[in-house]
Amino acid sequence: MRTRTLLTLTAAVAALTLPAAVPASAAATPVLTTGGAGGTPVAAGEALTASLASGTSATFYSSATGTSGISCTSSQFSATVTDNPAAPGTATESLNAHTFDAAGCTTNVTGVLGVSSITVDNLPYTAAVSSEGTITVAPAEGSTIQSTVKLRTLLGTITCVYRATGLTGTTDNTDSGISFTNQQFTKASGSSLCFANAYFTAKYAPVTDASGAPVFIN
Structure with a gap:
């Protein structure tokens, strides 16, 4: 009887000290x-467009407040997720392509x-997407955004x-969008018809x- 009581007490103590299993949810x-x-986690290696x-x-x-320059109605980008840590945090992507239809x-x-x-030029770039709603784009070490x-x-x-040393944008869960506003590029070469800044x-x-599913930021 005493042995059974001791075993029961030992089991009870073990149950109290062992960590509870964490449900998947x-x-x-x-x-x-x-x-x-x-929602559903985006896996590393997933392609985003x-x-x-x-x-x-x-x-x-040509200026942050003017309307002289170039306007394009067709542009796309594609990237690959390289790391998607727990939120709050910063996910990283490799920006593999960024095109404009002339x-x-x-x-x-x-x-x-x-x-x-x-x-x-000079792709791929690295894109860092933060839980705070910002995205920063940077070139490879020793390179430049061009x-x-x-x-x-x-x-x-x-x-x-x-050329630019980097770009900074914002994310929006309302439409799963990314916005860049007045990101300055400086002329590295070209004739006088090329404006000094873009x-x-x-x-x-x-x-x-x-799969076509919109991506959200947490």
């Missing part, structure tokens, strides 16, 4: 999910007839090269995974 929510905030938000344009203006680009720069191409713009003029095609503004929405 209590697992930490990562920064990136689909199906809504707090986005085009310009409906009815918007990507612009490269057929949808117009310009009102004096002396320029049209846009031949806009190419984003865009090459080719413009048609009466004297032929000119090439303008613009201020980039665009909204991409929705950002979706490979």
